Amino acid sequence: VINIAKSGLYRSLVVVAAALAACSSDPEVIDPPSFNRSERLEWACFDTLKGQPVPLSNCQAAPGESLPDGIRLHVLVTQSARGEVGAIDIYQDNPDDSRRVDNDIRVPGYTFPAVGEIPSAVVVPPSRPDFTYVANFGSHDITLLSTSLFRVNLLPPFNEQFVSVPLPEAPTDMVLSPDESTLFVTLPELGAVGVVRIADNGGLYAPTLVTLSQPTTFEVSVDVEEESFQKVCPQDAAVSQPDANTPITPPRCRRDCATATPYPWALEIDLANRRLLVTDASLPVIHVLDMDSLIAGNAGAELTPIAVGSPMLDVVLTPPVPRTFGAECNPAEPGPDCAQYLYGVDAVDGSVAVLDYAQQAILLVSAQGSERSDRIVLDAPAIGLALIASDLNSRTLCSPGSEFEQNARATQLRGVFIGTALQNGLVQFIDVWDMDATCRGGANCDDFSREIGTNVYIRRHRARLIGAESSDVGLVGNPSVSSLASTATVPPNGVTDSDLVPDLAPVGDCPAGQGRGFPLEVFQEDTLVCAVSDPWDRTVENWTASWEGILPAASGGAGVLRRDGRVLDAPADFCGAGVLGRDNVVDSPLEAGQDPEFGYPGDQLVIISELPVTAPEGCQNLEQEGLSGETLPIVFAIEEARQDALVLSATTVGAIVVPFETIAECYGELVQYEVAVRDAYVVQGSLTGLLHRVAEDNGRCVVDTQADVRRQARAFPGAAFVNTALSFRIAESQAAFPEGEEIVINFPLQELVQHVSIDAGASETRNAVPGDGTLPSSLRFNHINQRLYTVDSALSGVVQFTVKPLAAESFFE
């Protein structure tokens, strides 16, 4: 019913739009809508001269050859809002001729065969493609329609286009067994996998259900690959190594693990072992089912699940690949030199987990101190994965002088890669097996002619990288110091022109994991700034150190000044915001020389409310002008920080000195406030934010000395500052800064390499830019034509990319 109504609506819209355009003096070309909230993809091969589907293998052209006349690959795309599946006719030899198929020429715009409501998966059996099967989330059924419908010009009436087989609940995914005899569907609300046999005539039997068991343990097995597949140029470039002793995040469930039950979400097939892998969107496991038992209807199909630490939204299994650089791996007889990996999207935070499939162990992939050592973190949360197995039939490695050498570069995807669709509209890639690795940067890291810059970083289970700069730049760009009056860059010796602007002092040897950031060695000056050098561990962002700057999460508007106890009460989490009072520092078990917070006098409270117009007479003396005409703030020293209260000094500090009681009387009880650091710089990253190790203990804020000492929010003049991203030393100023002065030192971390990315909504004909609202809904690599397809649900488009090199080829919307 929804489909009919919508079709009618669209027709009327077209008529209205046409009428409006006709009345205009500047007629506009109207592009009728076609795709609408596209989501999932499938392939079909057609003999277009006969209008009939043919086995998918018919669409596989030999290298350098064209397909026979009329034989063309089609990409089927679910239209989830309208309950349809549309087709794209792919012209392999001339992608510009590829086009959407309009299945009802009587109707303006594009019309596609109807299926059920909210289609969630579509399957065309590769060798018996007469029927297409569509799992429908909204109508709780599987639609069975003739695949030839995708080539007709005039669709039959709505109710004759398909038949459907009901499911007991909403399906989220569906796959076909390798023998094409059975469909498997996930039914999360029932905690079950549905098994639907396909009859010889293509019809469907009623589903049987396999209810998944509650796992007995969520304990994760963790491993570190001692020797992995990697190539790094220059060869002495430091990259961090995962530590097997790193404590990993405890297993997480979508909600409470104690009450969570199986919630099967997505499916993957292990062809070699004939297993069905079922991700769980609630429990931190991947369920494993024996496919033969499932198909035969035997009991005991469920095998021991794999604990993965978090619920997973999507999962892909790689083919066997060489375990290390140079190892020989025959996929037909995979031995110890082969490795196979399972990648999954963590449903909790959108990171990517990698599992050694044979060992069933989660691999640690990042250095200790990283936010997640057991996850690959990309530029944004991942939504879906695609296995890219490019040129895998030949498995021929690039070697010096080989035919592959001239194209070996970061954007040439030859081998095995994991495409990762991200929530920010980009697709990024994870290196698994780059068959051109030997040629990248030259066999001896001596030829960067095909690369950008002079670095090559290839490392299995890490984001694929490409150089960002062709000239020599350091890890950190020129620091600058800004004040209310001016901004000046810091010279290579760190000594600024003015006594009123702080200098940078030599930092000494860089801490472990960090390298010389500024200035470059060519200046022959001492190192002033160090920064993390491992390109996979560093975040490119701007760090600032602001003199007596505010702690960003400690501001509020509903502070209540209580005369009793001299406190400011507020609906706040001062400990979580990193606030420290004098007594909190004294009471924390800190050691001089080891804990940077040792001896800190405590933060200060700044009242930013305007003096009420109803304030008693005499209060107006509190309004005094500062350096640039602004009203000077009212400032108290914080003696003790509690979770939701601050004990303040008896009198204000700074330029205006009055007792607490005077402020309470003049401002009334309610004030707006900020918390600023005192006699120090507050340090924060533009992406990382503020790091600190302040915790709440019995309602009071304390320094958590068990936490990483590099989680520091304050840099003290004259003392070295070291955090997880950079280190520096700000010299003590020659003169006190004037009241109200705003000194900010900027440390811009440089982008030496960047993640290889494509925009899921990009094409030659569509100028995709950041901020245009791309939202990938799925990603899939077609091994038949060796193309990568992205689906953008928000812009309702499908983009076809080549992977050798990586480039947008066609855009369909």
Added chain:
Amino acid sequence: MCRVFQLKLAVCASACLLAFCSNFRNEGLDPPPTQLYFPIAVALSPQQCASGPCSLYVVNSNFDLRYNAASVQALDLELVQTALDGCLDPPCDFPDYAGVVRPGGEVFLGSYASDIALAPAGDRFYVPIRSDANLTYVDVLPDLSLSCGGTGDRHQCSSDYERGQMASSNPRGVVMPRDPIAVIAGSLQDDLEVPGDGNFIVTGHGDGQVGLFLEQIEGASGAPTLVDIDDGYPDGLTSLRYDTSTKTIYGTSRYEPLFAEGGVAIEPTMMDRSFIYSSGTRRYIGLDDGSDTRDVQVDAAARKAYVVSRLPSALVILDLARQAQLSQQVAVSAVVGLGFGPSRVEHAFFPQIGRTLVFVSCFDQPTLYIIDPQLERLTGTVAGFSGPFDLAIDVQRALIYVADFSSSVIRIVDLSQLMAGGGAHVIATVGEERPVKEIQ
């Protein structure tokens, strides 16, 4: 296509605005009685009748300034239900709109009415007026008829009910900023623990200002009085929502990838010293790029917020519990893609199925989207609109009332089949369709 359509509307409106800009109060044409005319906001009364909420309040914006006033009507939902009971072959048309408006259930107010907020007790509601920047309040009398200072069954609100324009009425000497586009209201006692009757009302303005009105100001006889203005919210403010569990006001912006937070601070002993504040903004990270958000709803029980985004076109689900642990970022839990032009969001818990469902209207691609926030995915769509905008969910009757702005009608969506595992459908249209193309 619909963007073209919308552009033409905007051009038309701008032209009208220019023509009338100095003369919003012209004698002009009186609005015809009980006519839907560009309905822009709807709200259900808390008062309960036999089968559910007694009234649906419909705010008509007078968007093209054809008439000299906007209007609010109170629909008798029991009469609407009776009509629906007689609809045997849906969808049904009920062009006799006047037949379902309560006696005394219509008042006229300034043009460009933009939103509506009900007092929790249901005895009053508040409508921001963009034409001359005031907050008009309307009393709901015990017989559920409407009153705003005029006389007769159908009257124009008096100037006493238009608030925020007098600097002398408050110690800070503030007047209501221009372009009020959103309003929220809450009980001083229940929501802010301030003894006594009365409400607080917060208006949001397109330039990022917010205004605080209070109803306990001495000498104001219980009328809302503007006491403070704050300009710390993002430019392009599009909506406001109040989180009762944390006493936080959230705001969305159409120009910046920011999620605003703030609150109100009440000085119980000197109410006119109370103030409204911004406690900062959080940035959307990892979206492309979150710089145009149009509406937000708070699910206090689940500690989630549902944000309507146009870049990308999606419902962005926020994890408010996790967000409290972050200093400057929005905690995005999921992003569910929608059609073009998502506009308004509402959510409700349905005891019939033990689930919360979220509904988003898409104006440009005229569809109502249904999202299951637990599954974090689309579970249904409803077609049959021209330009759906605001909506109100009637849980007891399993209905949604949708203001179809482009056709000047109210569409009624039946959820009963959805509750039984089926789909949702438009089952009735109330009012006579007046497609935009017919506007002169």
